[in-house]
Amino acid sequence: MALRYKCPNQVAIPAFVYACEENISRRSPRECIIIGSSPVTTMFAAPVHRRGFATSCRALAGLTGPVESRAVVFAEHGDPTKVLKAHRYRLDKLDKGQVRLRFELGAINPADINVIQGVYPSKPQVREDIGPEPLSIMGNEGVATIEGFEEDGQVEHRFKVGDRVVMGAPQLGTWQSHANLPHSSLIPLPSDAHLHLRQAATLAINPPTAWRMLSDFVPLNPEDPNSVSKGKKKQWVIQNGANSAVGQAVIQLAREWGVGTINLVRSRPSIDELKSHLQSLGADHVLTYDEFLSRENNTRTKIKEWIGRDGEMRLALNCVGGKETAEMAKLLSMDGKLVTYGGMAKTALALPPSLFIFRKLTSVGFWLSNWVQTHPEERQTMMRSLAELTAQGKLKEPETEVVELAGSDEEVAEKMSGVMKRIEEGRGKKILLHWKDE
């Protein structure tokens, strides 16, 4: 095994690293080769870390030797508050083209609940190799730092140690501290965007979902050559679940692209705060479901006035599937599209046949996992644009809360059970998991 190690940015590899590890050979002030299987121990990694060379330098530790990853796993599908366990396993040595990741933050999304329950169509791999029983490591979204890689003629051109990456394939297991993954399953974040970790950890699933839904059915992105916004009627979008992470990205992208939004949310004690928050992101109008469905309020008439004769609403985005979904669809103009990307109400989508027959409604779904399989290059371009918008402050990440995982496996499992309980009760911030150094 020969592992090329490049120090990130302008940081040189400190001389004492070579001094205390005989199997490191120097190639340049910022590049060295680690030869053989002799471990680069944590003995020197710790002082490197202290000297401020960041996680990427600390990461030298264990690249060629045993490293333990801590992971949130399940052995059997079931109630998310009950079946999650914490587990430790040894990472193998890197294979060709594999990358050693240290996860900085692992995100929890609503769909993860369904993954744990076993009702989500894409599942994490069942790992026979990491414990006495087969286990699945949870986590679909997150941000990680590259600690090293094993050259294969490609990976060394795509990544350098210290790069931040997001997941480019589903269900890679982001709720763990470390992982060995093929480089092709990762998407680099542009280093000049200088995203902070919370931004990076929430960039790969929800904002792309919003971008695609605003682009692929009724093209609203003015940079799209097929955009319907250019010199034509002002375009509008209506969405439910507008305070979801996707909903907030929709609001902000729509504002950037000159598209009006009508946003529906659940009523709650702090509804005025929520309305103000969404408006601060660029929401044109925010209504509770009750306000939207109420006949007394003449909401239909109001919405038609908002859109006006110079406007047109051909797109509705649905992640709920409740009563309001049909009403959203009824507000669409001829040839409208209803795009469903979630079903939080857990009921069938009930739509009058007449909308399909006479108003040319099309009801479709959107799932990023399907889209990415057929659009690998478009995805890279979109991710760069999203990172830029985020860096420019035009796309704010959703409100997040970082949950620190530490202590014994029992303590971690108990903490995860509490997190799952809170998520099922709803209305919290988006939770990001962070493994404390041991």
Place this chain on the structure above:
Amino acid sequence: MALRYKCPNQVAIPAFVYACEENISRRSPRECIIIGSSPVTTMFAAPVHRRGFATSCRALAGLTGPVESRAVVFAEHGDPTKVLKAHRYRLDKLDKGQVRLRFELGAINPADINVIQGVYPSKPQVREDIGPEPLSIMGNEGVATIEGFEEDGQVEHRFKVGDRVVMGAPQLGTWQSHANLPHSSLIPLPSDAHLHLRQAATLAINPPTAWRMLSDFVPLNPEDPNSVSKGKKKQWVIQNGANSAVGQAVIQLAREWGVGTINLVRSRPSIDELKSHLQSLGADHVLTYDEFLSRENNTRTKIKEWIGRDGEMRLALNCVGGKETAEMAKLLSMDGKLVTYGGMAKTALALPPSLFIFRKLTSVGFWLSNWVQTHPEERQTMMRSLAELTAQGKLKEPETEVVELAGSDEEVAEKMSGVMKRIEEGRGKKILLHWKDE
């Protein structure tokens, strides 16, 4: 007014016609010009008719003078068994580009019930000119013979007297004996197809609906350059309401195009007869809704076996919207299309969000009236193909019953009330209206 009259086919205009009508000037053995407003009376039309020159020659009568049309009308929307009336009105003289039609058969379709109730989006014109109160003349489908026309530089190239036509625009009022209509609203039937009247009267709405649904969403017509059938997996279609006129056309076109069909119908005392009939048209499998929905029968497994590994089902056609619709959608492969063209169950279409999100289901509607507006030329081509298939016996018209209308207005209204009652009770043959000569 100068009206060119051409005798149809090889029939020459008999000499005595010129003799007894001073305003007819001969141009050729088969063509003459009627000048001025002097009536060509029924006095000579009757003997022409007797001599076997058919309705087109009889039609000389009244072209330039007053002709009365008898029509089934309504003054106000409401219960179809109550609001229909019979009415007589004088046809105006033909304007430029107008055609005088004699309706041979006017068809009754399920949607006509909704037109009378006032809940159908396209409505017949409210006529202020035909009686003391505003009236709407019913009827969307039918076959008529051209009795004459007024030249406008176009109509004379498109039609000759005696041609059979079907309606090329919606709600033209086919439930009447005669009408003046712009030639552009009519579609000529190829005279060499020699369709009989029942075939012609049922050709313009239902078979085109079947053709488009099998072509526009998952292209199954092997003559279509985008056809998915060519050298690929055998394609299958599932449909409910399979014994409707559209359903029967779907079965026959699918058989012609090498596409398999799974057909769902309501159970009834004569279910075996119905199954045999649909199978004789080419249905691969016919199931009642109960058989389809029953879990005991393992219908899902059976259907998957029928389709097999060499087959694929990407298209479901729905005119009901009952419980079976979601089950049909669940049987579709990835990227399937559910096309709704009716809503007989009068309920919302209830579909699980997961089908849209994970299975890429698209739910759309089809309404011929929308399609024809944007595809005038494609329509002509399709109608020629449909007429040919019908002439070749490959596309049988649905079972029909001709109801003769005659007698006083009260008698006609009473007969129509009875017809409407029978239609609302369902399960009858398709009814065609014919006005008896008076």
